[in-house]
Amino acid sequence: xxxxxxxxxxxxxxxxxxxxxxxxxxxxxxxxAAQYATGLAKATQQKFDGLEEMEKMxxxxxxxxxxxxxxLSSLGKKSxxxxxxxxxxxxxxxxxxxxxxxxxGGTA
Numbered sequence: 001x002x003x004x005x006x007x008x009x010x011x012x013x014x015x016x017x018x019x020x021x022x023x024x025x026x027x028x029x030x031x032x033a034a035q036y037a038t039g040l041a042k043a044t045q046q047k048f049d050g051l052e053e054m055e056k057m058x059x060x061x062x063x064x065x066x067x068x069x070x071x072l073s074s075l076g077k078k079s080x081x082x083x084x085x086x087x088x089x090x091x092x093x094x095x096x097x098x099x100x101x102x103x104x105g106g107t108a
Contacts, residue, residue, distance in 0.1 A: 007029070007032075008024070008025045008028035008029040008032060008033070009025065009029060009032045009033075009036070011024070011025070012024070012025035012033075012036075016090075016094075017086065017087060017090025017091065017093070017094065018087055018090075019083040019084060019086070019087045022037075022083050022086045022087065022090075023083055026073070026076045026083075027073075030069050030072040030073045030076060031058070031065075031068060031069060031072060033072075033076070034054050034057070034058055034072045034075075034076075035058060036086075037051075037054065037082055037085070037086055038051065038054055038055050038058065040085075040086065040089055041085070044089055046085065046089070048079065048081045048082050048084075048085035049079050049081040049082070050075055050078065050079035050081070050082055051082075053075060054072065054075055054079075054082075057071050057072055057075065058072075
């Protein structure tokens, strides 16, 4: 399957969520990957090294897009715990995949 025309976020979300998958997402779309990682941290109430710095970079006003991408890319290179955090959390999500869903609580 050719993923070259798909957005990096879609390729990642359809992947196994490994460190390599997230590193590729981060290389192609550092802003989207940073938003995903910070959102995942909030949703799971967990932290990784560089989380606060990453959140500040995402929220910093009046920063040109390319500058923001460069800053996030350099932070990603420094924070390997970011990639491990995403991989571990993705593995937990996939392991629980069969248990996620809606129940009506009623009888038929």
